Amino acid sequence: DTEVTQTPKHLVMGMTNKKSLKCEQHMGHRAMYWYKQKAKKPPELMFVYSYEKLSINESVPSRFSPECPNSSLLNLHLHALQPEDSALYLCASSQGDRANINEKLFFGSGTQLSVL
Amino acid sequence: KNEVEQSPQNLTAQEGEFITINCSYSVGISALHWLQQHPGGGIVSLFMLSSGKKKHGRLIATINIQEKHSSLHITASHPRDSAVYICAVRSTTSGTYKYIFGTGTRLKVLA
Numbered sequence: 246d247t248e249v250t251q252t253p254k255h256l257v258m259g260m261t262n263k264k265s266l267k268c269e270q271h272m273g274h275r276a277m278y279w280y281k282q283k284a285k286k287p288p289e290l291m292f293v294y295s296y297e298k299l300s301i302n303e304s305v306p307s308r309f310s311p312e313c314p315n316s317s318l319l320n321l322h323l324h325a326l327q328p329e330d331s332a333l334y335l336c337a338s339s340q341g342d343r344a345n346i347n348e349k350l351f352f353g354s355g356t357q358l359s360v361l
Numbered sequence: 362k363n364e365v366e367q368s369p370q371n372l373t374a375q376e377g378e379f380i381t382i383n384c385s386y387s388v389g390i391s392a393l394h395w396l397q398q399h400p401g402g403g404i405v406s407l408f409m410l411s412s413g414k415k416k417h418g419r420l421i422a423t424i425n426i427q428e429k430h431s432s433l434h435i436t437a438s439h440p441r442d443s444a445v446y447i448c449a450v451r452s453t454t455s456g457t458y459k460y461i462f463g464t465g466t467r468l469k470v471l472a
């Protein structure tokens with residue numbers, strides 16, 4: 246299994262809603278990432294979890310709250326989002342071995358989020 | 362100036378043509394990835410390079426560390442190759458988990 250599975254594929258939410266994005270991998274990877282991608286732009290890193298601990302937070306607003314319940318799962322909790330947060334949210338994973346410069350990144354197919 | 366520059370930004374080719382996409386970077390790197398993103402979002406990692414050349418089917422990726430340059434070649438292009446191709450580097454100073462992405466090359470292959 247070399248897949249990163251993201252759900253849902255599409256999400257429409259109002260600015261007062263609370264929703265969650267889910268990401269799952271069963272490759273034994275210990276690093277998991279959230280990226281945000283606006284149309285025709287490259288992905289922007291939001292968060293990285295390494296061995297289930299938050300390793301990187303790229304100064305993301307607190308209305309985005311990541312969670313890593315176990316080594317296979319990564320969630321992104323959303324609350325009080327703004328219309329400008331509408332984007333494609335991509336999850337990725339890698340082995341998480343700092344000594345291995347040859348690590349490959351595996352991406353999910355993303356959640357297309359629209360905030361009304 | 363972006364630390365990772367790709368050229369061209371947009372490319373239209375006829376089916377069967379040989380295609381080259383270029384990536385230049387200005388930072389020291391430990392690895393460079395070529396990624397493919399189809400409309401609809403999902404990103405697939407095509408190659409990870411730290412030196413030399415790799416080939417997979419009709420795709421060839423090369424990297425010249427001294428010149429800080431990488432190329433992705435597609436031989437005998439096909440309409441299904443139409444996608445955005447993204448170069449991403451892991452710099453030696455930004456840590457294991459941070460990648461610097463190029464802005465992508467939009468490729469359209471016409472039948």
